Amino acid sequence: MAEQHSGPGRIEDYALLSDLRTAALVGLDGSVDWLCLPRFDSPSCFARLLGDDGAGRWLLAPTGTVTSVKRRYRDTTLVLETEFETVDGVVRVIDAMPPHTDGAADEPRLVRVVEGVSGNVEMRLRWVVRFAYGDSTPWVRRVNKEHILAVAGPHAVVLRGDRLPYRVHGERAHEAVFTVDEGQQLAWSMEFTRNPDAPAAAVDASDEIARTERFWHDWQARITYDGPHQDAVRRSLATLKALTYAPTGGIVAAPTTSLPESLGGERNWDYRYCWLRDATLTLLAFDGFGCTTEALAWRSWLLRAVAGDPADLQIMYAIDGERHLLEWEVDWLPGYHGALPVRVGNAAFQQLQLDVYGEVMDALHLARERGVEESAESWALQRGLLRHLEEIWQQPDKGLWEVRGPDRFFTHSRVMIWVAFDRAVRAVEEDGLPGPVQRWRELRDAVHAEVLAKGWNADVGAFTQYYGGRELDAATLLIPAVGFLPGDDPRVVSTIAAVEKSLKHGDLVDRYTTVVGESHVDGLSGQEGSFLACSFWFADALALSGRRSEAVAMFERLAALANDVGLLAEEYDGDAGRFTGNFPQAFSHLALVNSAAILFGDTAGRHERSRR
Ligand SMILES: OC[C@H]1O[C@H](O[C@H]2O[C@H](CO)[C@@H](O)[C@H](O)[C@H]2O)[C@H](O)[C@@H](O)[C@@H]1O
Numbered sequence: 100m101a102e103q104h105s106g107p108g109r110i111e112d113y114a115l116l117s118d119l120r121t122a123a124l125v126g127l128d129g130s131v132d133w134l135c136l137p138r139f140d141s142p143s144c145f146a147r148l149l150g151d152d153g154a155g156r157w158l159l160a161p162t163g164t165v166t167s168v169k170r171r172y173r174d175t176t177l178v179l180e181t182e183f184e185t186v187d188g189v190v191r192v193i194d195a196m197p198p199h200t201d202g203a204a205d206e207p208r209l210v211r212v213v214e215g216v217s218g219n220v221e222m223r224l225r226w227v228v229r230f231a232y233g234d235s236t237p238w239v240r241r242v243n244k245e246h247i248l249a250v251a252g253p254h255a256v257v258l259r260g261d262r263l264p265y266r267v268h269g270e271r272a273h274e275a276v277f278t279v280d281e282g283q284q285l286a287w288s289m290e291f292t293r294n295p296d297a298p299a300a301a302v303d304a305s306d307e308i309a310r311t312e313r314f315w316h317d318w319q320a321r322i323t324y325d326g327p328h329q330d331a332v333r334r335s336l337a338t339l340k341a342l343t344y345a346p347t348g349g350i351v352a353a354p355t356t357s358l359p360e361s362l363g364g365e366r367n368w369d370y371r372y373c374w375l376r377d378a379t380l381t382l383l384a385f386d387g388f389g390c391t392t393e394a395l396a397w398r399s400w401l402l403r404a405v406a407g408d409p410a411d412l413q414i415m416y417a418i419d420g421e422r423h424l425l426e427w428e429v430d431w432l433p434g435y436h437g438a439l440p441v442r443v444g445n446a447a448f449q450q451l452q453l454d455v456y457g458e459v460m461d462a463l464h465l466a467r468e469r470g471v472e473e474s475a476e477s478w479a480l481q482r483g484l485l486r487h488l489e490e491i492w493q494q495p496d497k498g499l500w501e502v503r504g505p506d507r508f509f510t511h512s513r514v515m516i517w518v519a520f521d522r523a524v525r526a527v528e529e530d531g532l533p534g535p536v537q538r539w540r541e542l543r544d545a546v547h548a549e550v551l552a553k554g555w556n557a558d559v560g561a562f563t564q565y566y567g568g569r570e571l572d573a574a575t576l577l578i579p580a581v582g583f584l585p586g587d588d589p590r591v592v593s594t595i596a597a598v599e600k601s602l603k604h605g606d607l608v609d610r611y612t613t614v615v616g617e618s619h620v621d622g623l624s625g626q627e628g629s630f631l632a633c634s635f636w637f638a639d640a641l642a643l644s645g646r647r648s649e650a651v652a653m654f655e656r657l658a659a660l661a662n663d664v665g666l667l668a669e670e671y672d673g674d675a676g677r678f679t680g681n682f683p684q685a686f687s688h689l690a691l692v693n694s695a696a697i698l699f700g701d702t703a704g705r706h707e708r709s710r711r
Pocket residue numbers: 352366368369370374376377445446447499500501502503686
């Protein structure tokens with residue numbers, strides 16, 4: 100009984116399911132501890148991840164002692180198999196969320212099947228539904244022999260299955276205990292419904308699992324990568340696809356909120372939104388591996404989201420393009436192992452982060468280079484963005500790390516402003532698109548000179564985090580990757596050495612220093628884990644500076660940090676040997692695939708072409 104009421108597992112204990120509209124996290128203990136319905140950014144119906152049993156969960160696991168658990172996705176798909184070994188035998192739980200396909204009028208559904216592999220194993224199904232991030236206990240009733248309905252206000256789910264649970268005396272929970280014999284198969288499905296009085300008809304769980312498997316196999320067949328580390332690259336690409344909201348093409352940074360960047364700390368953020376930075380980099384990753392459809396879908400999303408006045412550009416939007424992501428604290432949830440606050444919404448939507456202009460221009464430029472035809476609307480949008488950038492580029496900003504401290508002239512932001520004007524010039528020179536190329540050339544050259552004069556600090560021997568400062572920032576490792584300077588430029592080589600000395604611990608690289616009393620640049624207390632994307636960027640910078648074999652070895656060690664099913668969180672706490680931050684995170688996975696492209700693909704040419 101104690102286990103039933105305990106808190107969530109380690110972050111690395113979770114596996115991801117997604118139907119391309121929302122996602123679930125399933126623990127090694129067989130418990131679905133996170134699910135928001137019907138969208139990634141909807142309120143949760145299972146939130147044990149940020150609390151305990153009372154915040155909602157769906158457990159399906161042996162009642163007795165489990166002697167070992169093995170887990171895997173079927174091939175490169177998102178059909179998850181968890182095998183529990185007990186003294187009485189072995190059972191396999193199969194979990195899947197059938198993907199939404201274009202135009203289908205289906206609703207999100209989670210399918211769970213248990214198969215008896217050997218012996219006779221007693222299982223417990225415990226179903227605790229709490230809507231509104233654990234705040235709303237539904238009215239649960241057995242409508243007929245086939246289904247149970249849980250309803251509270253606007254939220255409703257239907258549970259169907261071979262062994263429906265009963266209300267546990269004295270608890271707001273439902274349970275079924277039953278034995279699964281060798282060769283036996285039992286199935287359940289839980290579906291979101293907008294019409295509790297007439298929910299959609301029952302489905303066949305095996306068919307739904309087969310459909311899910313087929314979808315992911317077909318999707319993987321489009322990936323063109325045939326280099327080394329296929330498993331890691333394909334799992335990362337599938338994870339990025341799984342974070343895509345199919346109805347609009349928007350991409351969430353992660354499916355979770357408030358998994359802490361430092362265990363027990365306050366650096367807890369809601370990532371269930373579409374950042375232009377993260378989404379743009381994801382687009383590049385997709386496009387580099389043959390997923391042009393996703394690239395086009397994202398470009399349409401961008402055109403819709405940014406439509407209107409370029410001065411209104413935000414750095415992030417909701418997955419449907421909604422602009423207001425007001426941040427609030429869920430004060431009734433205890434947080435992941437006590438890490439408070441739990442936040443919903445993200446105040447960063449109002450920040451000025453100038454790097455975003457460079458990322459958008461770079462992504463659309465590379466898409467053109469790879470044969471994605473430019474559209475009139477898309478080029479008009481880019482010209483509008485550049486017009487606005489011409490007016491604001493001399494302002495300080497919050498930088499790519501979205502600091503909550505004062506605005507500064509962050510070196511990385513300034514480099515990315517250069518990227519924006521550089522790609523504009525090249526659109527005219529190389530692709531024949533119309534525009535005021537001479538003005539853009541002058542701006543490009545002015546920013547370049549400014550960064551070399553103010554971002555480079557000869558005393559420190561590095562490009563610093565912001566003009567006039569002495570602190571370092573791993574984002575400066577991107578300088579060769581975007582073509583601002585060649586990888587073998589002495590200032591780049593020296594910056595790599597400085598980052599190595601101050602921000603790198605083993606293979607793990609911090610974003611910047613968070614030592615209290617030093618910089619306070621981010622305006623937050625406490626420290627954080629090392630940022631996995633920065634760790635991959637370090638490997639990229641090594642490769643681009645000519646140290647390829649070291650880079651490959653580092654890439655391999657970093658890729659090995661993924662959990663048993665190939666997933667990466669935002670950060671890694673090297674001391675605790677644990678994942679921290681939201682999970683799985685697009686930034687980390689796209690850094691992995693971009694590194695693979697640099698190390699094992701033909702993308703190196705991109706950097707050559709980008710040099711001035
Ligand atoms: O750590 C402080 C900031 O953390 C979040 O931002 C980070 O995640 C974003 C999404 O992956 C990424 O685009 C950004 O570069 C990261 O710093 C959070 O969203 C911010 O509100 C917070 O200030």
